[in-house]
Amino acid sequence: MGLVKDKLYQQEDLQLATLAKALAHPARVAIIKFLLKQKACVCRTIVDEIGLAQATISQHLKVLKNAGLIQGTVEGTSVCYCIDYTALQQFSDFFDGLEFTNSEQCC
Numbered sequence: 001m002g003l004v005k006d007k008l009y010q011q012e013d014l015q016l017a018t019l020a021k022a023l024a025h026p027a028r029v030a031i032i033k034f035l036l037k038q039k040a041c042v043c044r045t046i047v048d049e050i051g052l053a054q055a056t057i058s059q060h061l062k063v064l065k066n067a068g069l070i071q072g073t074v075e076g077t078s079v080c081y082c083i084d085y086t087a088l089q090q091f092s093d094f095f096d097g098l099e100f101t102n103s104e105q106c107c
Contacts, residue, residue, distance in 0.1 A: 019091045022067030027052060028060045032083070035070060041080035 009017075023029055027050060034049050035042060047057050061081060064070045068087040072079045 016091065016094050018067050019069060019087065022063050022069055023091075025060065025063075027056070028064055031057070031060055031064060032069065032088075035081060035083050038082070041073065041082040043075065043078045043080040046081065 023032065030050050031046060034046065046061070047054050050057060052060075061070065061072070061079075065072050065081075068084055069091075070081050071084050072081050074080075
């Protein structure tokens, strides 16, 4: 199926779909919003801030990292996370570049 998908859609569309899928859960949106407020990488406070179990947060962080929305660096025995602003800007630019017309004749 991946081969067919690559032929049907442009690479940019596939990347955007990956980013959108990663943001399709409210916990991951909350994590992104929390990380955006921070001035540095965050290690342990994500669990306290979001209020979910460590294992659940870890799984959501994995999805966000695999999509390229966040970066993780190992510091001692913990992993610290921060926003990957390049990927987030790409996601934002997509919506800024959309052109549409508002028509009163829509169904």
